[in-house]
Amino acid sequence: MSSVQQSPALEILVRKPDCFSIWAGPPFPNSKPTSKLEKTPCTSTKFSEDGSKLLVTKPNGVVSIYNCKSLTEIRSFEVPNLLASTLSPCGTYLQTFQKSSSPQEKNVMVWNVESGVPVYQLLQKNMSKTTWPSIQFSSDESTACRMVTNEIHFFDPKDFSKGIIYKLRVPGVASIGISKAPGSYLAAFVPEAKGMPASVQIYSCNKDLQTQPLARRSFFRCSSVQFHWNKDSFGVLFVAQSDVDKTNQSYYGETKLNYLTVDGSHEGLVSLKKEGPVHDVQWSISGSEFAVVYGFMPAKATIFDKKCKVLVELGEGPYNTIRWNPKGRLLCLAGFGNLPGNMAFWDCSEKRLLGSTKAECSVTSEWSPDGHYFMTATTAPRLQIDNCVKIFHCDGSLYFTKMFDRLYQAEWKPEAPEKFGEINGLVKSLGGLKIEEPRKQAQGLKVAQPSSSKTANVSAPPAKPAAYRPPHAKNAAVVQQELFGGLAASGSGEMSKNALRNKKRREKQREKKAAEASGAGENDN
Amino acid sequence: MGRHLRSQGVRMRRSVLMLSLSLLVSMAYVASVSCGRVQYALSRIRNAARELLTLDEKNPKRIFEGEALLRRMKRYGLLDEGQDKLDYVLALTVENFLSRRLQTIVFKRGMAKSIHHARVLIRQRHIRVGRQLVNVPSFMVRVESENHIGFSLTSPFGGGGPGRVKRKNQKAAAKKAAGGDGDEEDEE
Numbered sequence: 001m002s003s004v005q006q007s008p009a010l011e012i013l014v015r016k017p018d019c020f021s022i023w024a025g026p027p028f029p030n031s032k033p034t035s036k037l038e039k040t041p042c043t044s045t046k047f048s049e050d051g052s053k054l055l056v057t058k059p060n061g062v063v064s065i066y067n068c069k070s071l072t073e074i075r076s077f078e079v080p081n082l083l084a085s086t087l088s089p090c091g092t093y094l095q096t097f098q099k100s101s102s103p104q105e106k107n108v109m110v111w112n113v114e115s116g117v118p119v120y121q122l123l124q125k126n127m128s129k130t131t132w133p134s135i136q137f138s139s140d141e142s143t144a145c146r147m148v149t150n151e152i153h154f155f156d157p158k159d160f161s162k163g164i165i166y167k168l169r170v171p172g173v174a175s176i177g178i179s180k181a182p183g184s185y186l187a188a189f190v191p192e193a194k195g196m197p198a199s200v201q202i203y204s205c206n207k208d209l210q211t212q213p214l215a216r217r218s219f220f221r222c223s224s225v226q227f228h229w230n231k232d233s234f235g236v237l238f239v240a241q242s243d244v245d246k247t248n249q250s251y252y253g254e255t256k257l258n259y260l261t262v263d264g265s266h267e268g269l270v271s272l273k274k275e276g277p278v279h280d281v282q283w284s285i286s287g288s289e290f291a292v293v294y295g296f297m298p299a300k301a302t303i304f305d306k307k308c309k310v311l312v313e314l315g316e317g318p319y320n321t322i323r324w325n326p327k328g329r330l331l332c333l334a335g336f337g338n339l340p341g342n343m344a345f346w347d348c349s350e351k352r353l354l355g356s357t358k359a360e361c362s363v364t365s366e367w368s369p370d371g372h373y374f375m376t377a378t379t380a381p382r383l384q385i386d387n388c389v390k391i392f393h394c395d396g397s398l399y400f401t402k403m404f405d406r407l408y409q410a411e412w413k414p415e416a417p418e419k420f421g422e423i424n425g426l427v428k429s430l431g432g433l434k435i436e437e438p439r440k441q442a443q444g445l446k447v448a449q450p451s452s453s454k455t456a457n458v459s460a461p462p463a464k465p466a467a468y469r470p471p472h473a474k475n476a477a478v479v480q481q482e483l484f485g486g487l488a489a490s491g492s493g494e495m496s497k498n499a500l501r502n503k504k505r506r507e508k509q510r511e512k513k514a515a516e517a518s519g520a521g522e523n524d525n
Numbered sequence: 526m527g528r529h530l531r532s533q534g535v536r537m538r539r540s541v542l543m544l545s546l547s548l549l550v551s552m553a554y555v556a557s558v559s560c561g562r563v564q565y566a567l568s569r570i571r572n573a574a575r576e577l578l579t580l581d582e583k584n585p586k587r588i589f590e591g592e593a594l595l596r597r598m599k600r601y602g603l604l605d606e607g608q609d610k611l612d613y614v615l616a617l618t619v620e621n622f623l624s625r626r627l628q629t630i631v632f633k634r635g636m637a638k639s640i641h642h643a644r645v646l647i648r649q650r651h652i653r654v655g656r657q658l659v660n661v662p663s664f665m666v667r668v669e670s671e672n673h674i675g676f677s678l679t680s681p682f683g684g685g686g687p688g689r690v691k692r693k694n695q696k697a698a699a700k701k702a703a704g705g706d707g708d709e710e711d712e713e
Binding site: 196217221222246256267268271 | 642675
C-alpha cells in the first residue's frame with residue numbers, strides 16, 4: 001500500500017469512434033502521453049463520480065465495469081435493448097434502462113456491481129432529462145431517492161431489498177436535486193399551476209423531520225430549474241429559467257439566480273449588478289464561495305461567499321463558463337460555445353490575473369484533479385473538424401496539444417482533491433518566473449510584482465488577421481506581380497503601388513494621345 | 526390634500542404632456558397622476574441640487590445638505606455607489622424614480638407574471654417587504670429592503686392557507702359530498 005503522502009497519478013480518458021484509450025496523465029515524458037490502456041472497443045464510457053470505476057458500454061448491449069486502479073474488467077452485464085446506463089457516485093450500483101418489450105416488464109434495473117446481482121427493479125414508461133437517472137444518489141451514497149408523480153420515494157442505499165422505506169408527498173413535483181455531501185437534504189421544484197406560483201422547497205431526507213419544508217421560495221415566470229448544491233449542504237443555488245422573456249429583452253428567455261439556505265438565513269434572488277441571463281454559476285470545491293457569470297455580453301463575473309455577500313469582482317469580458325480549480329484558489333473564466341474561446345486564469349485570494357489565452361472552438365473544459373493542468377477538448381459530434389485536446393498550465397501557457405481525426409470524449413479520471421498536495425508552491429513560483437523561462441518551476445521563490453508575472457506568462461494573442469482582399473483586387477500582390485513584375489524588376493524597384501499605377505496611367509494616356517494624334521493626323525490627310 | 530392636488534392638476538397635466546412619448550408608452554401602467562407626482566418630486570430635488578451647486582464648495586450648508594441629499598438618493602437606489610457628486614443628482618430622470626416603485630420591482634424580480642399582475646398582487650396584500658405587509662404599489666423601495674421582498678406569510682402564495690375563494694369552494698364541495706342534493710340547493 002502506498003503511503004498517504006503519495007499522490008495518485010493523473011489519467012486521461014480519450015474516446016475516438018468505436019474505441020477508447022487511457023493515457024497516463026501529465027507530466028508527459030518526451031512530450032508524448034503514454035498509453036495505460038490500449039484501444040478497447042466501446043460505444044460510450046463514463047467514470048463514476050469518485051473515479052473508482054469506469055462504465056463502458058459495448059455494442060450489443062453489453063455493459064462492462066472496469067476497476068480504475070488496475071484497469072481490468074470487474075464485471076460485465078448483458079442487457080438487451082439497452083437505452084441508458086449510469087453508475088452510482090461511489091460505483092457500487094449500476095442502473096440500466098431498457099426498452100420495455102412488454103408492458104409488464106420492469107425495465108429499470110439496479111445491479112450491485114460487486115456481486116453482479118440485480119437488487120431492484122422498477123417500471124418506468126419513458127425517460128426524460130428530469131427522470132433519468134431514475135434513482136438518484138447523494139455523493140456519499142447515504143441517500144437514494146426516486147421521483148414519481150406527486151411523491152418522492154426514499155430507498156436505503158445499503159440494502160435495496162427493503163424497497164421503499166418512506167414516501168414524501170409533494171404535489172406537482174417536476175424535478176429534484178439531492179444535496180451532495182452530506183446527502184441529507186432534498187430540493188424539489190414544483191412548476192406554476194393555475195395561478196399558484198412555481199416554488200422550490202427544501203426538505204430534509206430524515207424521515208422524522210419531513211412534515212414541513214425547511215425552506216421555500218415562490219416565484220412566477222419559470223419553466224425549469226437547475227440545482228447547484230453546496231459541498232457541505234449549506235444551501236442550494238438554483239437557476240430558474242423561463243422560455244419566454246416577459247421583459248422583452250432577450251429572445252432566449254430569462255434566467256434568474258436564487259439562493260436558498262437550509263437554515264433559512266437567505267432566501268431569494270442573488271443581487272446581480274448587471275441585467276441579463278445568468279450564464280454560469282459554480283460553487284468552489286470547498287463550498288464556501290460561488291462564482292457567477294451574468295449579464296448581456298460582455299458578461300460580468302463576481303464571486304460571492306456563502307452568505308451571498310460580494311467577495312471579488314472579476315470585471316467584464318466575453319465569458320460564459322466558470323471552472324474552479326479543485327485545489328480552490330484558482331479560477332478559469334472562459335468563453336466557449338458561441339464565444340471566441342478567451343480564457344482568463346485568476347488567483348482569487350490575491351485577486352490577480354495570472355494569465356489569459358485563447359482556446360478556439362472548445363467543447364469541454366476541465367481542471368485536472370490535482371489542479372495543475374487545464375484541459376480543453378474539441379469533440380465531435382458538435383464539431384466535426386479540428387478535433388483536438390489541449391492541455392494548459394494553471395497560468396494559461398500551453399503545455400500539450402494533439403489533433404485527432406474524430407474525438408468523442410476527453411476527460412480526466414476523477415480523484416478526490418484531498419489526495420493531492422497544495423499548489424501554493426506552484427503559484428508562488430509562477431510569480432517569480434522570468435520571460436525567458438516560461439516553464440521552470442522553482443520552489444520557494446517569493447511572489448514577484450504582478451506586472452512581470454503577467455508579461456512573462458501571457459501567451460501572445462494571435463495577430464489580428466489581415467483584411468481579406470479578393471484575388472482580382474488591384475492591390476493584391478498576385479495581381480501586382482503579374483502587372484508590374486517585369487517592370488519592378490527592371491527599373492522601378494522601390495516604387496509604391498500607387499506610384500506604379502500612376503506611372504502606368506500616364507504611359508497609357510501618352511500612348512492614347514500619340515494614337516489620337518497619329519490617327520487625327522491620318523484622318524486629316 | 527385632495528384640493529391641493531386638484532389645483533396642481535392643471536400644472537401637472539401640462540408637465541406630463543412634456544414627457545417623452547417613449548416614457549409614457551413604457552410606463553403606461555402608471556397613471557398620469559402618479560407620473561406627475563414623480564415629476565413634481567424630481568423637480569424639487571433638482572432645484573435643491575441646483576441651488577446647492579451655486580454655493581461655494583466649502584460652504585457648510587452645501588456640504589451638509591449635499592451629503593444628506595446624496596445619501597437619500599443612494600438609499601433609494603436612484604444613484605449608484607460610484608456616483609457621489611451633486612451633478613449626478615441633476616442627471617436623474619423620471620424613469621429612475623418609476624423603476625424604484627414596488628410594482629416594478631416585484632415584476633422585475635420574477636414574483637409576478639406581468640406588471641399589471643404585480644399591481645394586483647400588491648393591492649391584494651400578497652407582498653411583504655421585510656416583515657411588513659405593503660399594500661401600496663408606489664412604495665419606494667430602499668436598496669437594503671430590496672432583497673427582502675417576498676410573498677407574505679399569510680398569503681396562499683407564501684405558504685399560508687388557501688384563500689377566501691378556495692376555502693369557499695372547498696366548503697361547498699365538502700357539503701355536497703356529505704349533505705346530498707337537498708341541502709346543496711339552499712346554499713348560495
